[in-house]
Amino acid sequence: MARTLKTQVCIIGSGPSGLLLSQLLANAGIDTVVIDRKDRAHIEGRIRAGVLEQGTVTALEEAGAADRLHREGLPHDGFELAFDGDRHRIDLKALTGKTVTVYGQTEMTKDLFDKRHADGQIFFFDASDVSPRDLTTAKPRVAFTHGGESIIVECDYIAGCDGFHGVSRRAIPADVLRTFERVYPFGWLGILVERPPVSHELIYANHARGFALASMRSATRSRYYVQCDLKDDIADWSDDRFWEELATRLGADAAANLQTGPSFEKSIAPLRSFVAEPMRYGALFLAGDAAHIVPPTGAKGLNLAAADIRILSRALIAHYADGNDHHIDTYSETVLRRVWKVERFSWQLSTLMHQFPENSPFEKRMQRAEFDYLSGSETASRALAENYVGLPLD
Template identity: 60%
Template structure:
């Protein structure tokens, strides 16, 4: 097999890149280790920055997004049960859209099928070869047959545990990592949301989040220790804890229901540098992980592939390597700003096991400052809606 760009990973990053390249006449093939059903069922992020929404509009994968996505002008920051609304639209002129990553993935897959974009699901034993040469290739097994895909470039969009980043020699890449001593226990339920906007709660018992996937499906989270066991959290205990952390006023609006899905997600910050080795480029979770606080993971993946698609299209259209050479630095500039915001927002809203009384007092003082400062609220809003690509 032969193509211009081999895309490893059929999640949102790889699929979005495939659509952007195809629209500009650049051939590509997507290799995905899992089945399509598995990929489309993964429960992930649900808040899209305006820049991500704009990218989906650009490639024409927006019909269901426009019909079903829920536009939010703001969100609430609850401080021991007392809400403070961050007016995103009023402070920045921008909004965010609640639309689940599962839905984005489904839309991208359906559009790829219609447009004839080749996606090979259940492509296993992926290995990268001759990445620093002008004829890189990828070998894999598909439907029991060993195959080789020759290409000009490889886009590694295959997640934190994928083959792409591991293909870079250890002495050519640096990993920066912070592992948090807690996780998020999440519940997905077919019940109406307790509020029309998201609520991030900083409570003396720990963090909580009231979110949604639609007008009839809710997603809630509570902070738990990193070693917590899921079986220790029956539904009733989780609903009770959410009520305590979100405050009495919000608790009165919570509709309880059986869990469609319940899981504990660990929190970490991770960045690999650089994002290029030879003709291999890293994007999305293969390149970086951020805590879900602030909803940056999917949106960072979208900005990565926007930069990468632009660079590759410029190369094929004009023969220039400027965009390719600048991809890593350009993407990382935006990545590190999002890592900083996610780290800061996590520290502001969570309780750390090593924290003492003065740490909580300082945390409360910062929250009080935010409540009284339009400038501080604007800073939060600017980061939450997403920094511009050229920032």
């Protein structure tokens, strides 16, 4: 016999999206239960994004989980694009009046977990056989197994924040769900190293040998990437080989400031663009990677998820506060309008900054022409900056 629990919103997934949603709803007096197939240590240990839009920072402030971010985060007024050694700075603050903040997703997740536990959030970690059910009825529910016990959560709404490989998106019938995907023919080899960053701002570089990114997690911890073949074996990439390749791709000026050292994390990540439509089916709402993936160029993944949550929390709060369902009814349309714009930006920047094996000499010249246009046009640089700091929610 299954144990039955009741809540207003059942959240599947306790990554930053699920945690942020549960906190924003809790601040409005809305009860939630959070389910995850992993445990907290695994979720906190995932190495992910590190550049937060101003809107994401605002969401964390509204959640009451931004104190450490403001102490330790690194505000950035701009970033650089490099093309075969030529560099062009995008002055975000001058062009848009906004900035971004470097603060690792791991740290953001820890802060939200601490806040949720302090507030008494109900979590079910290591859940198996999670199944959203009865999504188009008046009594949706989520069934799962926890510690050998069968549990059913009866709720008003379900938020699918369980990532690309989660169960939420698969709960939408195949004749309803449409997906759109672009798989890129390369990956990013990334490392973490306890060394000061090569520059106080990010550098995105296009070199004849491939893309490179110089980023950071703090003033003493650097995050670097180089474009690689998806078939590469991580064992073939020694630290020495990585540093040599990175220095070549960043160019002599940047390489002169590069401090190398032993990496303590190294991995290869594939790149894809992906969108699922619709993002609402009955009582189920999709948010974050459950509904869309962007290539990491431009640092949009975590920020796009946070924007979903801000829009979804607004919709649910309006429903419970005054019975206004306008934002619930328009959630999918509103979010997807923004999602496709962000997908466009990430695709465009990825196309500009990477070496594609299928590119002809003509297409390579087009990449160079686009860089030269950005370098010489304040209007073009402003358009890029507006996308980088984050588009409006609506």
